Amino acid sequence: MKIQGKTWRFGDNINTDEIIAARYLNTFDAQELGSHCMEDIDKNFSQKIAPGDIIVAGKNFGCGSSREHAPIAIKGCGISGVVAESFARIFYRNAVNIGLPIFVSAEAAESIKEGDLIEIDAQSGVICNRTQSKNYQTDKFAGFMQDIVNEGGLLNWIKKKGIK
Amino acid sequence: MSYTITEKIFNKHVKGEKVKAGDFVYAKVDLALGNDVTAPIAIDQFKKLGAKKVFDRKKIVLVPDHFTPAKDIKSAAQAKLMREFSQEQHIRHYYEVGRMGIEHALLPELGLIEPGKLIIGADSHTCTYGALAAFATGVGSTDLAACWATGYCWFRVPATIKFVYTGKMKKWVCGKDLILYTIGKIGVDGALYKAMEFTGPVIKKLPVEERLTMANMAIEAGGKSGIIEPDEITYEYVREVILRQDVPLRKKTEMSLRACRERWDELKSDKDAVYEARMEINASDIEPQVALPHLPSNTVSVSKLKNMPVDQVVIGSCTNGRISDLRVAAKILKGKKVHPRVRCLIFPATQAIYLQAIKEGLVEIFVNANAVVSTPTCGPCLGGHMGILAKGERAIATTNRNFVGRMGHPESEVYLSSPAVAAASAVTGKITHPDAV
Numbered sequence: 001m002k003i004q005g006k007t008w009r010f011g012d013n014i015n016t017d018e019i020i021a022a023r024y025l026n027t028f029d030a031q032e033l034g035s036h037c038m039e040d041i042d043k044n045f046s047q048k049i050a051p052g053d054i055i056v057a058g059k060n061f062g063c064g065s066s067r068e069h070a071p072i073a074i075k076g077c078g079i080s081g082v083v084a085e086s087f088a089r090i091f092y093r094n095a096v097n098i099g100l101p102i103f104v105s106a107e108a109a110e111s112i113k114e115g116d117l118i119e120i121d122a123q124s125g126v127i128c129n130r131t132q133s134k135n136y137q138t139d140k141f142a143g144f145m146q147d148i149v150n151e152g153g154l155l156n157w158i159k160k161k162g163i164k
Numbered sequence: 165m166s167y168t169i170t171e172k173i174f175n176k177h178v179k180g181e182k183v184k185a186g187d188f189v190y191a192k193v194d195l196a197l198g199n200d201v202t203a204p205i206a207i208d209q210f211k212k213l214g215a216k217k218v219f220d221r222k223k224i225v226l227v228p229d230h231f232t233p234a235k236d237i238k239s240a241a242q243a244k245l246m247r248e249f250s251q252e253q254h255i256r257h258y259y260e261v262g263r264m265g266i267e268h269a270l271l272p273e274l275g276l277i278e279p280g281k282l283i284i285g286a287d288s289h290t291c292t293y294g295a296l297a298a299f300a301t302g303v304g305s306t307d308l309a310a311c312w313a314t315g316y317c318w319f320r321v322p323a324t325i326k327f328v329y330t331g332k333m334k335k336w337v338c339g340k341d342l343i344l345y346t347i348g349k350i351g352v353d354g355a356l357y358k359a360m361e362f363t364g365p366v367i368k369k370l371p372v373e374e375r376l377t378m379a380n381m382a383i384e385a386g387g388k389s390g391i392i393e394p395d396e397i398t399y400e401y402v403r404e405v406i407l408r409q410d411v412p413l414r415k416k417t418e419m420s421l422r423a424c425r426e427r428w429d430e431l432k433s434d435k436d437a438v439y440e441a442r443m444e445i446n447a448s449d450i451e452p453q454v455a456l457p458h459l460p461s462n463t464v465s466v467s468k469l470k471n472m473p474v475d476q477v478v479i480g481s482c483t484n485g486r487i488s489d490l491r492v493a494a495k496i497l498k499g500k501k502v503h504p505r506v507r508c509l510i511f512p513a514t515q516a517i518y519l520q521a522i523k524e525g526l527v528e529i530f531v532n533a534n535a536v537v538s539t540p541t542c543g544p545c546l547g548g549h550m551g552i553l554a555k556g557e558r559a560i561a562t563t564n565r566n567f568v569g570r571m572g573h574p575e576s577e578v579y580l581s582s583p584a585v586a587a588a589s590a591v592t593g594k595i596t597h598p599d600a601v
Binding site for chain 1: 356
């Protein structure tokens with residue numbers, strides 16, 4: 001699978017309250033959550049992005065609460081993936097579990113500028129920065145996380161394993 | 165081989181070869197928790213999975229505590245969805261409004277948490293239970309759904325950072341100050357993916373409620389879990405809460421001090437267990453702490469803050485809404501009045517704590533001081549309801565997060581502190597050292 005889009009940059013420690021504020025947690029409708037994605041740090045984020053665009057952030061992206069509404073909101077507003085220096089752990093597993101493509105690369109997180117056009121080959125984990133003509137290798141998923149990613153999320157992985 | 169307490173707990177929950185930090189495991193879960201915000205997604209995912217019945221109706225806990233008593237129609241619908249699922253699946257541990265409390269205060273109080281258990285919760289503060297020597301960590305709703313269907317969850321066994329607290333705590337310094345100080349030292353990702361094991365002479369004497377506060381905030385340093393080895397203080401607490409239930413989960417003979425020791429002493433980390441890092445913190449150096457906006461790691465000593473007026477004071481939450489927290493607040497508020505410019509909101513974390521506060525006369529002290537006492541709810545901590553901040557307002561709160569917009573408007577501010585500092589600030593109307601009131 002390849003994803004391609006224009007990038008939107010965020011800093012370190014972007015927390016789940018910023019990704020989707022708690023006042024919207026009275027629903028889990030992806031479209032509705034998506035329309036409020038990143039609202040408290042970038043008011044018109046969901047309107048200005050185009051489907052397929054990619055978020056690039058610093059360290060500890062998605063820290064804070066366990067709300068799965070955060071990766072759902074990111075998917076729901078049309079973002080196709082997130083590249084960061086590092087991810088907070090619950091966000092990380094939530095993204096893997098619901099099939100939101102995420103990539104860890106300190107080099108990419110530092111080098112990519114807002115508005116760069118990038119292409120990511122999810123299989124090889126290589127990010128190609130078309131604007132800067134640079135390539136970055138992202139970290140491999142460890143252990144059986146790669147299998148969950150390959151299955152497109154936890155539910156498919158469990159179905160394949162078979163429910164006891 | 166030598167193991168940390170965390171590795172030992174995992175080894176009791178996986179089949180086959182012994183596992184160590186870094187290993188990927190598919191582990192058996194003892195208790196799986198959800199709330200009115202996270203369970204609705206889990207219910208949806210459970211149905212998408214094609215599952216019909218939960219793995220064990222006695223090992224699932226559902227607590228409507230975030231937006232309840234329902235704050236609006238959509239929240240009422242989410243709570244209803246969870247209630248109907250609980251009825252349909254005959255979930256034993258579903259706690260309705262009137263019986264419920266803030267989940268992380270409620271579960272220990274109900275005797276559901278024991279040393280050595282492996283617990284997941286679709287709530288990031290599930291790490292609280294590590295204070296009772298359980299491995300407990302926050303997960304998402306899809307993880308919870310998968311666990312409901314299978315009884316298992318996937319993990320990477322975390323490496324452990326050992327935090328050793330020495331010295332003597334100053335007056336007014338409590339578990340909240342220790343953990344805020346620690347997060348201030350290591351940063352909000354200082355323990356990313358790690359287990360934080362709290363130990364040392366200060367911890368060995370620390371009461372359970374303050375231990376719960378410390379483990380609760382492990383997540384604010386990025387930690388996967390916070391954990392404290394079981395000791396006499398743990399056993400005393402677990403024994404008391406289990407035996408006081410109408411239908412205790414264990415027999416009295418199983419809960420003698422000797423039986424507790426025999427069952428749980430072996431969980432303690434081995435002397436030569438491998439730690440990723442060790443950090444010593446001298447508690448004697450620590451003043452009451454305040455975390456400034458907008459990260460829990462922006463900590464300073466309260467005395468550094470001169471003339472910082474507040475509009476609202478919140479005392480409560482899964483971090484500091486227990487009876488000992490209310491007692492400290494009452495000690496300071498007794499015979500005094502909340503500053504006329506300030507709203508002081510107090511949230512006993514569970515119905516039992518609420519009742520105890522009434523019996524001890526604490527509620528009367530609060531009402532006489534012009535504070536309000538609310539039904540248990542997570543409410544304002546996450547900007548849900550019952551105390552939302554307007555643009556430009558500032559609160560000091562005993563809660564756990566001070567992110568942008570956490571308690572309301574994106575241009576409002578939250579300062580985090582202990583109950584003592586919060587109560588003192590309510591009296592003066594500005595952030596204040598408890599000694600000054």
